[in-house]
Each structure stands twice: as C-alpha cells, then as structure tokens.
Amino acid sequence: GQSLEQPSEVTAVEGAIVQINCTYQTSGFYGLSWYQQHDGGAPTFLSYNALDGLEETGRFSSFLSRSDSYGYLLLQELQMKDSASYFCAVRDKDTGFQKLVFGTGTRLLVSP
C-alpha cells in the first residue's frame, strides 16, 4: 500500500517563505502531487513531480527526491489567501495507478 506523512500544521507570517514536507512509502512510484484546499472549498491542483528536482510555478515550487521518498512544497511571498490545507498525494500501483492516495494534510496559517 501507500502512506504519506506531512506535518499537521505550519504557521508563518505574510511575506515569509514556508516549506511543507512530505515523506511517502509506496510499492510503485508514479509521481508526487500537491493540492490546496481552502476551508469549505474543493481541492485544487498545485504541482506535480514525476522526476527528481524542482518544479516552479509562480510563488509555489515543488521538489522531489525519489531516492529519499521525499518531497516538499515551497511557498514564497506568503499571502493571507495562502491560508489553507495542503495535501501531498501519490498514485496507488495496486489500482493500476488510478487511485490517488492523499496525505493527512498540512494546515497552513498565515498571519499579518
């Protein structure tokens, strides 16, 4: 099966940089994804890494090290609207990589 570990909560101030780590265990790797979810909202896709290295999309970057089964989401120039839950996720090999297994989520609180 698959399991993912993330910190439960992270706090930061506006303008700062925050890193949310994710370690995973999986029988077959297909890529690491990151999703954002605001309270009362639907998850929205942020980033995806299939290969080692850093992917940058605006203020958000995501990093993957397959040898360490580790990734992180880096959020720069934090804004109040970044307060949300962030989930890392991997595909389940046992379902032909159909099922997306989510971590328990990291709640990010951005203060003024």
Place this chain on the structure above:
Amino acid sequence: NAGVTQTPKFQVLKTGQSMTLQCAQDMNHNSMYWYRQDPGMGLRLIYYSASEGTTDKGEVPNGYNVSRLNKREFSLRLESAAPSQTSVYFCASRTIEAGGYSGDTQYFGPGTRLTVL
C-alpha cells in the same frame, strides 16, 4: 468550459432515503472519481471509473453504487442513507500528460454537502 460540475450542492436526507449525486465533466477525461471528506479529515475514495463502461471500488464503497453513464457523466447513488454517510462528496476527473512524466492532474468539482438525519 465548466470543468467538473456536481448537483446538488446541498442535500438533507432522512435515514433510509435514497438519492443520486450527479457529476459531469466537459474536459474529455477518461478517468473519474468519487471521494468523501469528513470534517477535519482527508479525502477517501469511494469508487472510480478508469474509462467509460468500467467502475471499481475504492477504500469506502459500502453503501454506495455508481454508474458511468457515458464519458462525461459519473453518478453516485446512496440506496438507503445512514447518518454515517453525512459528509462532503467530491467528484473528480483526471488528465495525464506524456504518460505521466509531464503531468497528472485531478480536477475536482465544487462538492455536495450531504446531511443524513
């Protein structure tokens, strides 16, 4: 391009009642999914459909049935609702780029907030 749409947005049922949650996507995606999310919890997969005409159980399928009506539509049915099915239900569809090397994205609908009394 509306993405993934779900109806209804809110629903209150009495124990034992049945209902169908509707989901449609206009992005020509093959794979579609149904999740539930309980307060303060992560997403749990109920059922998925890898392509038109196929459906498979996820982590928590008991008490639910699904129909992949066509490529666009994937419905979730509660035959006899129970209070334990009170949750937010999300439908999603998936696109893959270059066999997964360039991208693998799930698009979620806005959700249906279901309360079973």
